[in-house]
Amino acid sequence: MFSNAIQPSVVSLFSSTGSDPLSLFSEHTDAALPSDSFTCILDDATSEPAPPAPRKLISVDDDQGVSSPDYTLGQSVLHIQSPTTRTTFIRCPPKAVSNSHHNAVRRSTAALGLKHPWIHLQVRSLRREWAFEVGIVDQSGREGIIRCATFQREPKLKLGKRAILVLPLTFPPPSSRPLTSWSTIALHLPTLLPHFSSAALARSEDETGATGATLSGQSASQVPGGTYSHVSYVKVYATCRLRRIWFSEGGPQQRLPWEFELYASE
Numbered sequence: 583m584f585s586n587a588i589q590p591s592v593v594s595l596f597s598s599t600g601s602d603p604l605s606l607f608s609e610h611t612d613a614a615l616p617s618d619s620f621t622c623i624l625d626d627a628t629s630e631p632a633p634p635a636p637r638k639l640i641s642v643d644d645d646q647g648v649s650s651p652d653y654t655l656g657q658s659v660l661h662i663q664s665p666t667t668r669t670t671f672i673r674c675p676p677k678a679v680s681n682s683h684h685n686a687v688r689r690s691t692a693a694l695g696l697k698h699p700w701i702h703l704q705v706r707s708l709r710r711e712w713a714f715e716v717g718i719v720d721q722s723g724r725e726g727i728i729r730c731a732t733f734q735r736e737p738k739l740k741l742g743k744r745a746i747l748v749l750p751l752t753f754p755p756p757s758s759r760p761l762t763s764w765s766t767i768a769l770h771l772p773t774l775l776p777h778f779s780s781a782a783l784a785r786s787e788d789e790t791g792a793t794g795a796t797l798s799g800q801s802a803s804q805v806p807g808g809t810y811s812h813v814s815y816v817k818v819y820a821t822c823r824l825r826r827i828w829f830s831e832g833g834p835q836q837r838l839p840w841e842f843e844l845y846a847s848e
Contacts (some may be wrong), residue, residue: 591832705764
């Protein structure tokens with residue numbers, strides 16, 4: 583997708599305030615939950631405009647009655663919600679979608695191809711389960727998946743057709759009275775590659791409790807390692823609010839354009 587393009591030091595993949603925010607993404611929702619599984623663009627401070635029926639926005643207050651911080655954004659954001667996290671997400675490049683009317687399939691033409699070592703996400707916690715994924719590829723063309731999830735309690739390496747490194751993710755609880763419910767998450771992707779070869783993290787179990795694949799039984803040609811090459815895809819699941827996704831060469835210390843800043847509502 584971008585592998586043959588000139589890549590500046592900062593690349594914005596998603597901006598909720600753009601004219602067509604999801605132009606590079608596909609949207610996926612749970613057809614069995616038409617009122618609860620959806621994405622929409624709304625104002626973070628007012629939660630308007632309300633999505634059309636039968637869709638119903640969840641409350642942005644904490645389940646235990648503790649209000650979220652007053653610091654909201656005076657900007658349009660992407661709202662992604664669903665009680666089934668795995669079935670509701672956005673993905674770049676777009677995932678293959680079948681077309682039943684023409685018996686055809688639309689497929690992403692290539693991997694994302696961004697070579698930057700840092701990925702950043704501006705996200706608001708809605709006190710629900712949430713996750714995001716980044717596909718990374720090493721210099722030998724081996725792909726692995728990094729999945730960060732609020733419902734994960736400890737790091738784990740899942741081995742299979744593609745190795746998945748699952749990492750726990752936490753937001754400050756309302757009881758700590760953070761200044762804002764918005765966070766900027768930054769991952770340095772090259773430093774995570776060695777964890778795909780961790781025997782300690784590979785002690786996974788399948789859903790039935792049986793021992794999963796072991797690192798010694800996994801073909802070395804399938805497990806990424808060595809030198810980082812590029813990102814193959816990005817996927818953001820429900821439930822959250824999303825302001826921006828970008829890649830950078832310099833990480834959190836790199837100077838950014840003014841439009842990357844978060845501006846509070848008055």
